Amino acid sequence: xxxxxxxxxxxxxxxxxxxxxxxxxxxxxxxxxxxxxxxxxxxxxxxxxxxxxxxxxxxxxxxxxxxxxxxxxxxxxxxxxxxxxxxxxxxxxxxxx
Numbered sequence: 001x002x003x004x005x006x007x008x009x010x011x012x013x014x015x016x017x018x019x020x021x022x023x024x025x026x027x028x029x030x031x032x033x034x035x036x037x038x039x040x041x042x043x044x045x046x047x048x049x050x051x052x053x054x055x056x057x058x059x060x061x062x063x064x065x066x067x068x069x070x071x072x073x074x075x076x077x078x079x080x081x082x083x084x085x086x087x088x089x090x091x092x093x094x095x096x097x
Contacts, residue, residue: 030073040064043080051084053091059084065091 020026030036043064051057061082066072068079089095 027072035073039075039077039080042077043082046077047082050082051087052081053083053087057084057087059086063088 020029044061047061049061051059051061062085063083065081065083065088066075066079067081071079083091086095
């Protein structure tokens with residue numbers, strides 16, 4: 001997907017991801033940021049690298065999943081959980097539970 005004209009100008013002038021207008025571009029920039037990387041590491045440590053779906057799944061975690069987007073860009077730890085690929089698909093309705 002191409003960057004919007006406004007985002008291209010703002011990023012070109014060195015604006016941080018959080019200053020961008022709310023959009024898919026802002027979300028993509030956030031997921032590439034150090035802030036998101038730090039949150040992901042904290043979730044991985046809390047889960048000890050294992051899927052947190054039901055407390056029983058022992059598969060290695062693969063994806064950090066948002067339980068809510070209410071605090072997107074400023075998530076609390078309880079807003080995020082580490083999921084294996086299967087359970088991440090289930091959470092998004094792509095796979096049967």
